Amino acid sequence: MTHNLFAAMRDRVVAALAVIVPDLPPEVAARVEVTPAKDPAHGDMATNAAMVAAKPAKMKPTEIAAQLVAALVADPDVAEAASAGPGFVNIRLKPAAWQALLPVVLGAAEAFGQSDVGQGTRVNVEYVSANPTGPLHIGHCRGAVVGDALANLMTKAGFAVTKEYYINDAGNQIAALSWASYWRYLEAIGTGLSEEAFGREVPGGLQYRGEYLIPVGQALAAAHGGALATADKAIAAPEVWLETVREMALSMMLASIREDLAVLGVVQDVYSSERELAAKGATDVTIDLLRDKGLIYEGVLEPPKGKTPEDWEPREQTLFRATQFGDDVDRPLRKSDGSATYFANDIAYHADKIGRGSDILIDVLGADHGGYVKRMTSAVKALGGQLDVLLCQIVHVLKDGQPLRMSKRAGTFITLRDLLDEVGPDAVRFTMLTRKSDAQMEFDINQAVAQTRENPVFYVQYAHARCRSVLRAAEEMFGAGATDGAALANGALESLEDEAELALMKRIASWPRAVEGAALAREPHRIAFFLYDLASDFHMLWNRGREDAALRFLQADRPGESRAKVALVAATAMVLRSGLAVMGVRPVEEMR
RNA sequence: GGACCCGUAGCUCAGCUGGAUAGAGCGCUGCCCUCCGAAGGCAGAGGUCGAAGGUUCGAAUCCUUUCGGGUCCGCCA
Numbered sequence: 001m002t003h004n005l006f007a008a009m010r011d012r013v014v015a016a017l018a019v020i021v022p023d024l025p026p027e028v029a030a031r032v033e034v035t036p037a038k039d040p041a042h043g044d045m046a047t048n049a050a051m052v053a054a055k056p057a058k059m060k061p062t063e064i065a066a067q068l069v070a071a072l073v074a075d076p077d078v079a080e081a082a083s084a085g086p087g088f089v090n091i092r093l094k095p096a097a098w099q100a101l102l103p104v105v106l107g108a109a110e111a112f113g114q115s116d117v118g119q120g121t122r123v124n125v126e127y128v129s130a131n132p133t134g135p136l137h138i139g140h141c142r143g144a145v146v147g148d149a150l151a152n153l154m155t156k157a158g159f160a161v162t163k164e165y166y167i168n169d170a171g172n173q174i175a176a177l178s179w180a181s182y183w184r185y186l187e188a189i190g191t192g193l194s195e196e197a198f199g200r201e202v203p204g205g206l207q208y209r210g211e212y213l214i215p216v217g218q219a220l221a222a223a224h225g226g227a228l229a230t231a232d233k234a235i236a237a238p239e240v241w242l243e244t245v246r247e248m249a250l251s252m253m254l255a256s257i258r259e260d261l262a263v264l265g266v267v268q269d270v271y272s273s274e275r276e277l278a279a280k281g282a283t284d285v286t287i288d289l290l291r292d293k294g295l296i297y298e299g300v301l302e303p304p305k306g307k308t309p310e311d312w313e314p315r316e317q318t319l320f321r322a323t324q325f326g327d328d329v330d331r332p333l334r335k336s337d338g339s340a341t342y343f344a345n346d347i348a349y350h351a352d353k354i355g356r357g358s359d360i361l362i363d364v365l366g367a368d369h370g371g372y373v374k375r376m377t378s379a380v381k382a383l384g385g386q387l388d389v390l391l392c393q394i395v396h397v398l399k400d401g402q403p404l405r406m407s408k409r410a411g412t413f414i415t416l417r418d419l420l421d422e423v424g425p426d427a428v429r430f431t432m433l434t435r436k437s438d439a440q441m442e443f444d445i446n447q448a449v450a451q452t453r454e455n456p457v458f459y460v461q462y463a464h465a466r467c468r469s470v471l472r473a474a475e476e477m478f479g480a481g482a483t484d485g486a487a488l489a490n491g492a493l494e495s496l497e498d499e500a501e502l503a504l505m506k507r508i509a510s511w512p513r514a515v516e517g518a519a520l521a522r523e524p525h526r527i528a529f530f531l532y533d534l535a536s537d538f539h540m541l542w543n544r545g546r547e548d549a550a551l552r553f554l555q556a557d558r559p560g561e562s563r564a565k566v567a568l569v570a571a572t573a574m575v576l577r578s579g580l581a582v583m584g585v586r587p588v589e590e591m592r
Numbered sequence: 593g594g595a596c597c598c599g600u601a602g603c604u605c606a607g608c609u610g611g612a613u614a615g616a617g618c619g620c621u622g623c624c625c626u627c628c629g630a631a632g633g634c635a636g637a638g639g640u641c642g643a644a645g646g647u648u649c650g651a652a653u654c655c656u657u658u659c660g661g662g663u664c665c666g667c668c669a
Contacts, residue, residue: 036608039613046612054649086611171669314666332667333667336667342667366663367596367597367664368663369663370663371663374596393598434605436606439605441605453617453631454617462629466628466632474628526608540633546624546625546632547634552627552628591631
C-alpha cells in the first residue's frame, strides 16, 4: 500500500496508456497527471492522459479516453471511470480504497506525507543572514519564517537540507558598529565627550545610535575598565581598542540575533563568517578560478542610465562577465583601488557552499535585494552550480487598522522581539506563511491574535484541539488504549462512507501530493492553505454530527463504528500535526 | 531610462506549474446549539481574473504590447 494514492493511480494510468499507445514517448508519459477532481461531481480524480497522448499517438483524445476508461473500470479500487469534456478521464474510487489509507496513515505516523522526490539531492537553504549590527526587525522575520519552513518542507520531500546563516562580519558596516559601540563604552566609563563631538571624530560619521548597544558598552567597561580609552577618558587610537570592541560587539549582536531566532523557533545548522572566509583568501581563489574560465577582464563600465550620480567618473575595474549568464551588465569584483567588492566576497561564499557539497543553493532574500538576483545566479552558474532565489516581498504591519511605519534612523523600528511578544511565535510563523512569498503582505496584528475563523492560525489549531478533545473523550468512553494507532488500524472501517467523512479522507490522502508540489515549487505557503482546507473539512464533519447523530464520532452503543470514526480523527490530527511541524508551529491540545 | 515582483468579489488573499461552471475569509442577507467545544457549520448575493492582441483542442496561468502599485539600479554591504 502506497502512501500516495494519486501517484499510485498515475502509475496505473500510465501503464494502461502504454497498452493503448504502445510506442508512447517517455517525455509524453511524463506529462500525464492524476489530480484531485476540482468538482466532486466529476469524481475523485481526473487525468489528462488522453489529451496529452492524443497528438503523438495520432488519435482523438476521446478515443484514447474511452479505452482508458475500459481499462480503469477493471481496477479493483475503481468504482467508476468516465470520459468527459475534451478528453478528461474522471475516476471515482470505491470508499474502501480511501478507508484503506487510514491504517497506513496511523502506521506511518509523522512519516506519512514524506516523499522521495528529492532523491537525497543536497540543498543548502540560506536565510536571515542579517548584518550583525543590531536586533532583527520585522523585515527579517518573513525571510526567517519562509526559509525555515522551506527547509523543513524540502527535508520532508526527500532533499538533504542544510540550514545556513551567512554572517556579514566584514566591511564598512562592522567598522561603523565598532565606532558606535566604542561610543557606548566611553559613555559607560563616564566621559565628558558629547555625542556630537564624538561623531566628528568618526570616519563617515556616527551610525547605529540605537540603545541596543548600551549593554555592549557596559560589557566592555566591565571587562576592560578604562584600558580602551586614553588616561583622561577620551578617544584612543583605534589600534588600542578597535579589534577588542569589534569582537565584543559582534559576539553580543550575534548572540542576541540567535536568541531572537530561537524564540521564533529558528535554529540553523551552519553559521558562516564572511571574515573567516576572507581570511582564508577565498575571494582571490574564486576570482582566479573565474579568470581561468575566461570570465574576468579589466574594463570600464557605462554610467547607469536614468539618474547618473553627480560624481560619476569612469574607472577601470576588475569585471565579471555576468552578461554571458543573463545579467544586464558585467559586474565589478574589485574596486578601482584593487580591493574586493562585496559581490566578489559573496561569490566566494557561494563557491564555498558548493564546495562543501550542495547540489542546489537556495537564497531567501528580502525584496530590496531584487537587483542582486541576476548577478548572483549568473555567478553561481559560472561556477557550475545552481542557485534559486526566493525573494520575500515587503511586510506592512497593521495594528488597530493603522499601519505601523518603521524608521530605522529614529530607532523606532519594530523589532522581531516586539512582534513575538505581542502575538507569539506560532501566530507569527503561520501568518507569515499565509501569502506566497513574492507578493506583498499585510500583517494585521489584531487578526493574528483573533480567536475566530478569520484567523487561520486559530482555525487550524482549533481543529487540532477538537481532534484531541475527541480522542481524550474516546479513552474515557472506551478505555485506555482505545486511541492506539495499532488498535485503530486493525478495526473495520467500512462504516466510514458519509460524504463528509469521505471528503476528509480524500483530503488526508492528498497530503503527500501537497508536500511534493509545495517542495518542488518552493512554496511553503501552500502548506498553510492545505491545513486550512483540512481543518475546514474537519469542522464541517464535526458540525454534521450535530444534525445527524449517526455521524458523531463517539457513540457508546456503537463501539465498532466509533472506533472507525476515531481512526479518522486520529489520522486527521496526525496530518495536522505534521503539517504544522513543517511550518514550525506547535499544535495545541486545547484552546483556552 | 532599465531590471525584478504584484494587479483575481466592496476589503485581505488562494488558484496545485495550461484544464471542465474562477475559490476562501471578512463585510452584507437569512438559517443551525435538550446533542463530542456555536471560538463552529449551512445557504444566498457579489467577477468582462487591470486592458488589448497572440500561442492551441483549452489561458487567471505562457508570449508581446500597454496602464496602475511596489522594490531596486556605478567600486554600500
